[in-house]
Amino acid sequence: xxxxxxxxxxxTKVYSNGHKALHGINLEIPHxxxxxxxxxxxxxxxxTIGIITSxxxxxxxxxxxxGIDIDKNFVEAKTYIGLVPQxxxxxxxxxxxxxxxxxxxxxxxxxxxxxxxxxxxxKKLGLWDxxxxxxxxxxxxMQRRLMVARALIHKPKLLILDEPTAGADVEVRRLMWDYLxxxxxxxxxxxxxxxxxxxxxxxxKNIAIIDDxxxxxxxxxxxxxxxxxxxxxxxxxxxxxxxxxxxxGLDINIIDENTCxxxxxxxxxxxxxxxxxxxxxxxxxxxKNKTSRLEELFIRMVDKNGK
Amino acid sequence: MxxxxxxxxxxxxTIVRKEVxxxxxxxxxxxxxxxxxxxxxxxxxxxxxxxxxxQINSFTYTDFIFPGLLLMSVITHSYTNTVSSxxxxxxxxxxxxxxxxxxxxYTILAGFITGGVIRGLAVGVVVILAAQFxxxxxxxxxxxxxxxxxxxxxxxxxxxxxNGLFANDWDDINVIPTFIMTPxxxxxxxFFSISMLPEVWQDxxxxxxxxxxxxxxxxxxxxxxxxxxxxxxFIILIFNIFIFALCMYFLSIGKGLxx
Numbered sequence: 001x002x003x004x005x006x007x008x009x010x011x012t013k014v015y016s017n018g019h020k021a022l023h024g025i026n027l028e029i030p031h032x033x034x035x036x037x038x039x040x041x042x043x044x045x046x047x048t049i050g051i052i053t054s055x056x057x058x059x060x061x062x063x064x065x066x067g068i069d070i071d072k073n074f075v076e077a078k079t080y081i082g083l084v085p086q087x088x089x090x091x092x093x094x095x096x097x098x099x100x101x102x103x104x105x106x107x108x109x110x111x112x113x114x115x116x117x118x119x120x121x122x123k124k125l126g127l128w129d130x131x132x133x134x135x136x137x138x139x140x141x142m143q144r145r146l147m148v149a150r151a152l153i154h155k156p157k158l159l160i161l162d163e164p165t166a167g168a169d170v171e172v173r174r175l176m177w178d179y180l181x182x183x184x185x186x187x188x189x190x191x192x193x194x195x196x197x198x199x200x201x202x203x204x205k206n207i208a209i210i211d212d213x214x215x216x217x218x219x220x221x222x223x224x225x226x227x228x229x230x231x232x233x234x235x236x237x238x239x240x241x242x243x244x245x246x247x248x249g250l251d252i253n254i255i256d257e258n259t260c261x262x263x264x265x266x267x268x269x270x271x272x273x274x275x276x277x278x279x280x281x282x283x284x285x286x287x288k289n290k291t292s293r294l295e296e297l298f299i300r301m302v303d304k305n306g307k
Numbered sequence: 308m309x310x311x312x313x314x315x316x317x318x319x320x321t322i323v324r325k326e327v328x329x330x331x332x333x334x335x336x337x338x339x340x341x342x343x344x345x346x347x348x349x350x351x352x353x354x355x356x357x358x359x360x361x362q363i364n365s366f367t368y369t370d371f372i373f374p375g376l377l378l379m380s381v382i383t384h385s386y387t388n389t390v391s392s393x394x395x396x397x398x399x400x401x402x403x404x405x406x407x408x409x410x411x412x413y414t415i416l417a418g419f420i421t422g423g424v425i426r427g428l429a430v431g432v433v434v435i436l437a438a439q440f441x442x443x444x445x446x447x448x449x450x451x452x453x454x455x456x457x458x459x460x461x462x463x464x465x466x467x468x469x470n471g472l473f474a475n476d477w478d479d480i481n482v483i484p485t486f487i488m489t490p491x492x493x494x495x496x497x498f499f500s501i502s503m504l505p506e507v508w509q510d511x512x513x514x515x516x517x518x519x520x521x522x523x524x525x526x527x528x529x530x531x532x533x534x535x536x537x538x539x540x541f542i543i544l545i546f547n548i549f550i551f552a553l554c555m556y557f558l559s560i561g562k563g564l565x566x
Binding site: 050053 | 400403
């Protein structure tokens with residue numbers, strides 16, 4: 001498995017209305033990676049995924065899937081890819097088991113082979129009881145899980161998820177996270193785009209941030225998060241805070257009489273913060289991060305890029 | 308190469324199965340209406356009006372119009388099957404299941420066409436069964452009859468596919484059947500022999516490709532035709548090749564499917 005799972009060279013897309021969605025981007029995603037492709041709306045994430053999966057025609061550039069150029073041998077290259085698109089796109093008049101076996105057929109998997117695989121996936125994703133139901137009868141969370149099952153029915157080596165948990169409740173998201181982790185640990189390379197940055201922070205090993213069709217940053221998640229110099233915490237206090245409450249060396253913003261936001265350097269310890277507040281007679285009941293660390297960095301980076 | 312071949316065969320079978328299941332599930336909408344429509348034609352045009360017209364080329368009027376009615380049912384349903392299936396899959400975006408998969412364009416086209424042909428043939432069979440109560444069913448050449456029906460339904464399945472590629476809304480899938488297919492079919496000699504027309508109209512009628520389909524089928528069933536049967540087959544083949552090439556071209560540039 002020497003070739004990267006995905007190699008993108010100088011990928012450019014200019015739409016027929018003249019809009020340049022991608023400005024010659026380059027990406028290399030190794031086999032076994034769990035990769036986050038993040039960016040604001042209209043940044044070029046879906047265009048990139050659309051080109052990889054051939055829903056969108058590229059203007060320029062090369063794409064290789066496990067060393068296979070999609071222009072030269074798209075049949076073999078595509079057998080490696082499984083796609084979970086952003087929008088629900090089933091035939092809503094087809095039973096769930098048919099959706100899976102048909103999808104398998106499009107990848108050259110016979111019905112005899114697809115039926116046991118479909119059973120395995122539906123059981124794993126909690127849809128087995130619904131296998132004879134039409135997909136339109138499923139709840140939003142179940143439809144999201146069915147999208148994942150459909151993308152996996154031909155056992156792809158590279159799974160691309162375009163906002164797979166959009167609109168899903170917490171329980172479904174947790175279930176999906178666990179399952180995606182399981183898949184990745186068992187050798188499936190995963191590319192994830194999501195607006196839930198906490199999701200990317202928890203799951204992904206590497207990250208690229210794209211904006212205005214350009215890759216702004218491409219690094220490991222750990223290195224990226226280490227760039228955060230300060231973080232914002234929300235503190236809930238036992239005793240009321242006065243509007244002019246302040247502590248030297250800390251940037252404090254009073255939200256209400258028992259809540260404040262504190263910005264501290266990532267080098268400072270939480271103990272220091274608690275002690276300083278304690279000296280002023282403030283007892284902290286609980287605290288939490290205002291946003292995830294990744295979200296903080298993401299917003300700063302995109303803001304810097306002129307958003 | 309061998310892997311690719313078996314992949315395309317499995318994918319083709321999957322598309323065909325899916326298409327056949329699609330129209331079979333809604334058989335009340337797909338198989339019953341043509342039976343009712345044709346029975347009405349037999350009663351009104353064949354028995355009530357036909358008796359006053361008398362015989363044409365020594366066949367009763369009902370027998371004379373039957374090949375045309377059969378062909379009209381077959382081609383209309385082949386067309387409708389493909390255009391509606393393709394357009395609905397675009398509308399609900401599940402066409403993307405096919406587009407992201409390793410299926411070649413020719414396999415997608417062949418799958419959709421076969422689905423349309425099978426529906427056309429299924430409609431043909433139920434119409435023939437219904438006709439047993441009204442017409443004296445005769446076959447001049449069963450092989451010719453099968454070839455004409457297969458080529459005609461293939462041609463109109465492909466036309467439906469083209470329409471589906473270009474369709475952007477529900478109106479678009481009705482424009483061609485309403486404003487082009489139906490007039491050409493009715494003017495193509497279902498209810499009359501072109502020898503009954505004034506000379507100028509006979510010449511104009513020869514431009515209508517559906518005239519050749521109807522006459523080829525009428526020849527295969529009754530042994531009579533208004534046009535040269537060789538020329539009719541030539542026209543049918545040319546149109547099949549031309550529309551096939553158009554479909555492949557528009558698929559290759561992703562018309563209506565890829566951005």
